[in-house]
Amino acid sequence: MEAAETSCPEIPAFAGMTEEAMGPIKRSIMIAGHATSISLEPAFWAALREAASAEGLPLNALVARIDAARIEAPDPPNLASAIRVWLFERR
Secondary structure, eight states: OOOOOOBOTTSGGGTTOBGGGSOOEEEEEEETTEEEEEEEOHHHHHHHHHHHHHHTOOHHHHHHHHHHHHHTSSSOOOHHHHHHHHHHHHO
8 A cells, every 4th residue: 555645735734744644534434224433544544445446335334344354253353453454454
């Protein structure tokens, strides 16, 4: 995964910063009919969107799939960690 070279002028506090330099962004995703908040760094959100597109799935459907696999583990990690690991292993 390549680092983003673009800045985020639409968010004044981040103007001039690359996405890689920003901290996590919290978003709400619907899973199994209820909203859950996930905090990921912008590079992970971008990779997740790309993965969902490549798999022909809406973002929330891909997250639901990752979540279903995550909760089958004997000691499940938190969802954000599971997403990061899934993206890393997908490479």
